[in-house]
Amino acid sequence: MMEKNKLAKIKILKNGPYLVTGNVPLAERIIVPKGKMYEYKNGREFPQAEEYALCRCGQAKNAPFCDGSHEKVGFIGEEKASRETFEDRADMFEGPALNLLDDNRCALARFCHRKDGNVWELTEYSDNPNYRAEAIIAASECPAGRLVAYDKTGKPIEPKYEPAIDILQDSEKEVSGPIFVKGAIPIESSDGFTYEIRNRVTLCRCGKSRNSPFCDATHISIKFLDKGKE
Incomplete structure (x- = not known):
């Protein structure tokens, strides 16, 4: 697993998708209420691959995967998040x-x-x-x-996570959620900067975050539904 840690990586392509390399497991997880708390349930199964591109613009018809829609809609994927630790x-x-x-x-x-x-x-x-x-x-x-x-x-x-990516859906809010990146996967900016490597982060996939590339919960206010859930 240490070898997989070294290989796993997310590269943010300029005005394009997240390019994931290193055979990172991909799953869908659904946030569901449990009394006053919340838990995950398993969602759709996705094909597994050594390399795949995840939609960042929110317009892909094959979500969560990129289908080139960012080019058709003229997506501007400016990264605005602080680079402090x-x-x-x-x-x-x-x-x-x-x-x-x-x-x-x-x-x-x-x-x-x-x-x-x-x-x-x-x-x-x-x-x-x-x-x-x-x-x-x-x-x-x-x-x-x-x-x-x-x-x-x-x-x-911190919880112990192996490198993996979960595509989140939110049943209570009836929206599609962010990309949950687990297990210290390096995330490289479109300009080559590597963000602080962390055990847990969520990346925006609705295309509207004001703190991109990270999620700021805008998917809830705009009632984002990925094309795979419509």
Whole structure:
């Protein structure tokens, strides 16, 4: 698996798709409510390949794959996101037994909500072992990587992910969600810059994010449905 880590890569093509190389597994996952919380269910099965291109403009008729629609619609895929590191961007919320870093890059996936409260409330009362454990889950299940729990030694607490990509759908909001990139896959900008390598990020695929290439939850406000779901 270490070899796959070295090979896996996402290259953002100028005004075009995300080119994925390195035999990265691709799946569809559907966000569904479970009481006051959320979970994933399996969606469509996709063909697996050593290399594939994922739509970034939101117009492909063969979503999630690119079909050249970006050229037909004149898609402008300007990358606007900050290139600072997560720790430099994030605000810290200090709890008694846990700290939480929050960089506000929200995909509105809502996994930060748990049965006993949201991740900020749970961090505030993390001297309670149950709330501490729930806060860690709430932070770790955030696909955007907006939220990271840190222990009091300053060590981040992260789930163990192998390199993989999930195409998200949101059943409750009735929209198609972002591209969930897991397992420290390098993402290279169209100008050659490599973004900070992270365990969890979400990439925009509706074509309308104001923080591209990353998701900013615009897919919800515009009620984005990929062509594979219409």
